[in-house]
Structure formats: C-alpha cells, structure tokens
Amino acid sequence: MARPTSARTPAERVLETSDASLLDLVDNALSKGVVLTGDLTLALAQVDLVYARLSLLLCAADRVLPQEDPDVVVRRRARRGARRP
Amino acid sequence: MSVCVYALSAGGVGRLALTGVTGERLRRIRVGAVEAVVGDVARRPRPTEANLRRYDRILTSLWARTPALLPVRFGAVLPDRADLERVLEARHDTLSQRLASVRNRAQMTVRILPGTKDPRSPIPDPRSSGTSYLRARARASDVPEFARVRPALRRWVRAERVETRGNVATMYHLVPRSGVQPYRRAIARAARQADVRLLVSGPWPAYAFAGSW
Amino acid sequence: MAVKRRAVRSKSRPSKKGPGAPARRRGRIVAKAGGLTVTEVAELTELRRQLERAAGRSPLRWNADPDKVRRSVAQLVLTLVEFIRRLLERQAVRRMEGGTLTKREVEDIGRALMQLEDTVGEMAELFGISPEDLNLDLGPIGRLI
Numbered sequence: 001m002a003r004p005t006s007a008r009t010p011a012e013r014v015l016e017t018s019d020a021s022l023l024d025l026v027d028n029a030l031s032k033g034v035v036l037t038g039d040l041t042l043a044l045a046q047v048d049l050v051y052a053r054l055s056l057l058l059c060a061a062d063r064v065l066p067q068e069d070p071d072v073v074v075r076r077r078a079r080r081g082a083r084r085p
Numbered sequence: 086m087s088v089c090v091y092a093l094s095a096g097g098v099g100r101l102a103l104t105g106v107t108g109e110r111l112r113r114i115r116v117g118a119v120e121a122v123v124g125d126v127a128r129r130p131r132p133t134e135a136n137l138r139r140y141d142r143i144l145t146s147l148w149a150r151t152p153a154l155l156p157v158r159f160g161a162v163l164p165d166r167a168d169l170e171r172v173l174e175a176r177h178d179t180l181s182q183r184l185a186s187v188r189n190r191a192q193m194t195v196r197i198l199p200g201t202k203d204p205r206s207p208i209p210d211p212r213s214s215g216t217s218y219l220r221a222r223a224r225a226s227d228v229p230e231f232a233r234v235r236p237a238l239r240r241w242v243r244a245e246r247v248e249t250r251g252n253v254a255t256m257y258h259l260v261p262r263s264g265v266q267p268y269r270r271a272i273a274r275a276a277r278q279a280d281v282r283l284l285v286s287g288p289w290p291a292y293a294f295a296g297s298w
Numbered sequence: 299m300a301v302k303r304r305a306v307r308s309k310s311r312p313s314k315k316g317p318g319a320p321a322r323r324r325g326r327i328v329a330k331a332g333g334l335t336v337t338e339v340a341e342l343t344e345l346r347r348q349l350e351r352a353a354g355r356s357p358l359r360w361n362a363d364p365d366k367v368r369r370s371v372a373q374l375v376l377t378l379v380e381f382i383r384r385l386l387e388r389q390a391v392r393r394m395e396g397g398t399l400t401k402r403e404v405e406d407i408g409r410a411l412m413q414l415e416d417t418v419g420e421m422a423e424l425f426g427i428s429p430e431d432l433n434l435d436l437g438p439i440g441r442l443i
Contacts, residue, residue: 021286022134022137022346023342023343023345023346023349024194024286024289025134025137025138025140025141026132026137026346026349026350026353027194027255027292027345027346027349028141028156028289028292028293029132029137029140029141029156029158029159029292030132030137030158030159030349030350030352030353031158031349031352031353032156032158032292032293032295032296033155033156033157033158033159033292033295033296034093034155034156034157034158034161034180034183034295034296035158035161035296036090036157036158036161036163036169036172037161037162037163038358039358040358040359040360041358041359041360042359042360042361043359043360043361043362044361044362044364045361045362045363045364046361046363048359054358132350132353132354159353196342198337198338198341212412214405214408214409215404215405215406215407215408215409215410215411215412216401216404216405216408217408218408218409218411218412219390219391219394219404219407219408219411220394220408222387222390222391222408222411223391223394223395226388226391250345250348250349251341251344251345251348252341252344252345253341253342253345282338284334284338284342
C-alpha cells in the first residue's frame with residue numbers, strides 16, 4: 001500500500017514525521033508511567049462533600065490488585081531452570 | 086512550592102545536572118532502595134507539546150545513566166517532600182520489584198490499525214461451556230495481526246501489554262536493551278512475511294511496564 | 299556494579315514495516331518513504347487526541363442527585379463490580395494462556411465468569427443502566443482494562 005513519495009503532498013509527509021512521534025510522547029507521558037497521584041471527589045446533589053487523595057488508594061491497590069509477574073516467558077523458563085537478562 | 090516527580094530509579098543516576106520541565110533544577114529524594122528524581126514547581130506543568138518533548142528528553146537522559154528506571158506519569162505533583170516520602174514508603178516494595186523487572190530492559194511500541202479479519206474460525210457457541218466462554222474472551226482481546234508476528238519475537242520479549250483504543254491496537258514489549266536491534270530486524274521480517282503493516286517505535290524507557298497492573 | 303554509559307543512543311523514530319519499506323538506518327529519524335497513508339495518520343492523530351482528552355479530564359467525581367440516588371448508587375456499585383469482573387477475566391485469560399490452570403479450573407472459572415457477566419447485565423437492566431454507563435472513567439486505575 002506504499003505510495004511513491006512524489007505522489008504525497010508535503011502536508012502528508014509532515015504529518016508522518018512529527019505527528020506519529022508526538023503520539024508516542026503523549027501515550028508514554030500521559031497514559032503510562034507510575035501513577036503517584038490522583039483525586040476523587042464524592043458529591044451529593046452537586047455539592048462536593050468528600051475529597052479523597054488517591055495516592056492512599058493506590059497504596060492499598062498495590063496490595064490488593066494482582067502483582068503478577070508479567071513475564072510469562074520468564075515463568076516458563078524458570079520452570080526449566082534458565083536465567084534471563 | 087510543590088514537588089514534581091519525573092522518574093523513580095534504583096540509584097545510580099549520578100550527578101543531576103538536569104533541568105526539569107519548568108526549568109527547575111532536578112534533585113533526588115531517596116526512600117530505601119527507591120530514589121525519586123524531582124523538581125520544585127509552583128504548579129502542575131501543563132501537557133503542552135513543548136513540555137512533553139522536554140519531559141521525553143529528561144527521561145531519555147536519566148535512562149541513559151541508569152539501568153533501572155521507572156518513568157512517572159507526566160504532571161505528578163505532590164504538595165511537599167514529606168508527602169512523597171510517605172507515598173514511596175508505603176509502596177516501596179512494589180516499586181522496588183517494578184524497578185528490578187525493568188532493569189536493563191527497554192520498551193518497544195508496536196501499533197496497528199486492525200483491519201484484517203481474524204483468519205481463525207470463530208469459537209462455536211461460546212456459551213455452551215465455561216471453557217469455550219473463556220477461550221472466546223481470550224480471543225476477544227487478541228489482535229490477530231499481533232498474533233502473527235509474536236512467534237518471531239518470543240526470544241526477546243520479557244513482558245507484553247496490549248491495548249486497543251478505538252481503531253488502533255498497540256502492543257508494548259519489554260525487551261533486553263541488547264536485544265533491541267535483533268528485535269527490530271525480527272519484527273520487520275515477520276511483518277513482511279505476514280503481510281502486516283506495523284508502526285514500530287523505540288527503544289523507550291519502560292513506560293508501559295511501570296504500573297503495577 | 300558500574301553502569302555503562304551508552305555512548306550512542308540510537309532511539310529510532312516511528313517507521314513503517316511492510317512490503318516495500320526501505321531499510322532504515324540506525325539512529326536516524328526516519329521520515330517516511332513508503333510511510334503511512336492519510337487514513338493511518340488520521341487514526342493515529344485521533345488516538346493521540348483521545349489520550350490527551352483522557353489525561354485532561356478533571357479528577358474523578360461521583361455525584362448523586364436526590365431524585366436519582368438509587369440509580370446513582372446502583373451505577374457506582376455495578377461499575378465497581380464490572381471493574382472487578384474484567385480484572386478477574388483478564389487474570390483468568392492470562393493464567394489459561396500461561397498454562398497454569400487445569401482443565402477443570404478453566405471450565406469452572408469460565409462458568410463463574412459467564413454467570414458474573416449475566417448477573418451484572420441483569421442488575422444493570424433492573425435499574426435502567428446501559429452497558430455504556432458502566433464505563434465510569436476510573437481515572438488512573440481505569441486504564442487497566
């Protein structure tokens with residue numbers, strides 16, 4: 001599906017360079033990484049009553065949510081006794 | 086002034102002659118085996134393109150100096166040092182484990198616009214048994230194009246995350262730093278053979294593997 | 299252990315892999331040639347906008363209005379249950395694919411998840427809550443799914 005370079009407009013080419021890599025920057029920085037903070041507001045009838053710091057909830061979540069080793073491969077190999085870098 | 090956190094490391098970042106997103110000097114706050122790289126800011130930095138590029142450069146610099154680095158989400162601002170220390174203390178063991186699991190490893194990001202029909206025949210009557218239901222659920226979250234290139238990459242993949250948002254599916258792979266070039270060659274070859282169009286970028290610090298879940 | 303400094307940091311920029319893509323050179327920003335189509339760029343740009351919007355959303359807020367308290371409570375409860383259900387499903391799939399479940403366990407867990415999904419659906423219907431409503435943005439935790 002590749003079109004020859006000459007058939008694409010300058011606008012299209014510019015989009016490819018900056019836009020695609022900007023996606024990675026946004027994805028990495030804004031939706032990934034360690035989450036240290038967050039806030040939750042509980043309200044009744046539009047009146048904010050309870051304001052909770054999610055950092056505390058995240059600490060609890062560490063203990064509650066599965067801390068599974070995502071290295072499925074490593075697990076399998078560990079069963080076979082191999083070490084990985 | 087509030088504390089803006091950029092990354093967590095297991096130490097070894099060396100002298101921090103770096104400035105943060107708002108031009109502030111960066112310094113380190115250590116709790117046990119976890120060291121946070123922080124800067125003092127007046128308010129939470131805004132996610133403008135310029136700031137995101139600065140952030141990326143900062144993380145890249147840090148990552149070049151130390152084998153174990155966990156990026157922190159952009160804009161993580163805590164009221165003061167004591168608060169950060171409390172958080173790091175409470176989550177110390179988890180964070181320490183996370184650092185160990187990304188040590189000497191890089192993230193490769195693979196994206197695709199899923200379009201191909203799943204060549205596998207659909208699971209007949211998924212609700213007929215618990216097993217077929219679970220298999221159907223497994224397949225629902227699988228991206229066939231990724232499944233086609235995955236076997237060629239197994240040798241270098243230490244962990245994987247797959248996310249689908251809208252029309253774009255993204256696969257994140259945690260790969261040993263030494264395996265980045267072989268991985269690139271392998272995925273290029275596999276994509277050609279499977280006739281699949283992929284967008285590959287990296288190596289990045291392990292952004293997608295920093296969360297506990 | 300001394301940390302080796304990487305003298306050359308070869309960070310590759312996005313490049314297309316597919317038939318006809320030219321060989322890339324290490325360490326260079328690869329612009330295009332045989333690159334993305336306009337549709338693809340549009341989709342990726344849309345993804346980026348979605349991510350920016352999600353990040354920009356104001357902090358989590360749950361609000362119950364007096365005449366709709368029952369529904370609000372039901373929505374909150376069911377959203378949390380749905381969150382847990384997805385988490386369980388994800389773990390079950392992981393373990394099944396990782397080969398750490400027996401056949402019997404796969405069958406039992408599958409059946410339990412099926413019933414859990416049905417129950418959530420029935421209760422949501424009882425309160426007039428649609429499947430989309432169960433997608434309360436759970437903020438930083440939400441993107442787990």
